Amino acid sequence: METTLAIFLFLTLLLSFMSSFVVGQNGPRAFFVFGDSLVDSGNNNFLATTARADSPPYGIDYPTHRATGRFSNGLNIPDIISERLGSQPTLPYLSPELTGQRLLVGANFASAGIGILNDTGIQFLNIIRIYRQLDYFRQYQQRVRALIGEAGAKQLVNRALVLITLGGNDFVNNYYLVPFSVRSTQFTLPAYVDYLIQEYSRILEKLYDLGARRVLVTGTGPLGCVPSEIAQRGRNGNCAEEPQRAAALFNPRLVDMISKLNNKAGSNVFVAANAFKMHMDFIESPQSYGFVTSKVACCGQGPYNGLGICSVVSNLCPNRDAYAFWDAFHPTEKANRLIVEQILSGNTDYMHPMNLSTIMELDSRV
Numbered sequence: 001m002e003t004t005l006a007i008f009l010f011l012t013l014l015l016s017f018m019s020s021f022v023v024g025q026n027g028p029r030a031f032f033v034f035g036d037s038l039v040d041s042g043n044n045n046f047l048a049t050t051a052r053a054d055s056p057p058y059g060i061d062y063p064t065h066r067a068t069g070r071f072s073n074g075l076n077i078p079d080i081i082s083e084r085l086g087s088q089p090t091l092p093y094l095s096p097e098l099t100g101q102r103l104l105v106g107a108n109f110a111s112a113g114i115g116i117l118n119d120t121g122i123q124f125l126n127i128i129r130i131y132r133q134l135d136y137f138r139q140y141q142q143r144v145r146a147l148i149g150e151a152g153a154k155q156l157v158n159r160a161l162v163l164i165t166l167g168g169n170d171f172v173n174n175y176y177l178v179p180f181s182v183r184s185t186q187f188t189l190p191a192y193v194d195y196l197i198q199e200y201s202r203i204l205e206k207l208y209d210l211g212a213r214r215v216l217v218t219g220t221g222p223l224g225c226v227p228s229e230i231a232q233r234g235r236n237g238n239c240a241e242e243p244q245r246a247a248a249l250f251n252p253r254l255v256d257m258i259s260k261l262n263n264k265a266g267s268n269v270f271v272a273a274n275a276f277k278m279h280m281d282f283i284e285s286p287q288s289y290g291f292v293t294s295k296v297a298c299c300g301q302g303p304y305n306g307l308g309i310c311s312v313v314s315n316l317c318p319n320r321d322a323y324a325f326w327d328a329f330h331p332t333e334k335a336n337r338l339i340v341e342q343i344l345s346g347n348t349d350y351m352h353p354m355n356l357s358t359i360m361e362l363d364s365r366v
């Protein structure tokens with residue numbers, strides 16, 4: 001009996017020693033992802049919602065050639081960041097495979113359809129709104145504490161890289177969803193932007209309180225230039241003006257808000273990624289980036305393949321690398337790679353106050 005106990009204790013100690021080694025200075029840092037469909041890696045597969053990407057041809061260029069819930073033909077932005085960190089892709093938090101040592105790689109809490117506001121994406125029914133994502137992050141930390149102890153868990157979270165992508169749906173799937181939407185009768189566009197920024201700031205402060213210390217915060221992309229908007233609202237194939245105006249108002253305010261939060265924290269915890277500019281580069285000159293077009297989605301139907309959902313009955317382009325947009329809203333893997341390239345090494349017009357290469361360099365010294 002006593003020998004069994006001793007062996008058990010020894011194994012427990014050995015295991016906690018080994019896991020503290022895994023999260024120690026030399027292991028890749030953990031990675032946590034929050035946000036919407038641009039970064040969802042499959043949480044919605046486990047939910048009763050219409051916002052899903054778990055059937056073909058989604059995932060056609062993914063290593064398994066299977067639909068995984070990623071809104072891409074292949075890898076999404078978090079996957080490519082993980083690749084560059086030298087880590088495994090983070091599993092969706094709802095995945096039953098996310099147990100044991102795999103928890104130490106991090107987790108992806110994102111859910112397609114959500115926004116900054118609780119009332120964004122209500123038409124998608126059962127999705128994980130941002131405050132729920134933060135609750136899950138708290139729950140995740142309890143599970144990690146049980147695995148590697150209090151101090152190890154705290155260090156893992158403090159040293160982690162965090163990505164949060166929110167805001168697009170607050171316009172597309174809320175303010176502009178229907179003419180005379182509740183929010184658009186309640187707020188002028190600039191007042192709505194103020195409100196979103198104020199609420200986003202509360203969310204980022206919560207993330208800080210939960211231990212996040214390096215957080216990439218993406219602004220919205222060029223909302224009026226996605227094939228869906230070009231098809232429905234654009235004139236002669238041009239970007240739709242109104243959503244473009246929204247994105248142009250929102251993004252500079254986000255950078256200001258982040259600077260204020262960093263001043264308050266006394267360090268550069270939050271980094272603004274200018275997704276608008278990153279996209280506009282290849283939207284304005286697709287050929288320079290090897291795309292035949294940035295207006296037509298690879299998968300879809302109707303003008304610019306911008307109407308309805310991408311499914312087995314949609315038009316499908318033979319070469320996904322020649323298209324900037326995979327479906328009516330989401331970039332192809334090729335475009336995601338261009339975006340991550342700028343996240344890593346863009347100048348301060350793209351990454352403010354600094355890029356991810358600089359962050360990794362700084363953090364490797366401490």
Ligand SMILES: *[C@@H]1O[C@H](CO)[C@@H](O)[C@H](O)[C@H]1NC(C)=O
Pocket residue numbers: 118131132199
């Ligand atoms: C959204 O919901 C969360 C809790 O679920 C709440 O704490 C928060 O205040 C709500 N936000 C707004 C703007 O009502």
Ligand SMILES: *[C@@H]1O[C@H](CO)[C@@H](O)[C@H](O)[C@H]1NC(C)=O
Pocket residue numbers: 344345346347348354355357358
């Ligand atoms: C961004 O990263 C690159 C390294 O890839 C570096 O040379 C450059 O100075 C960085 N830019 C800024 C503004 O930090």
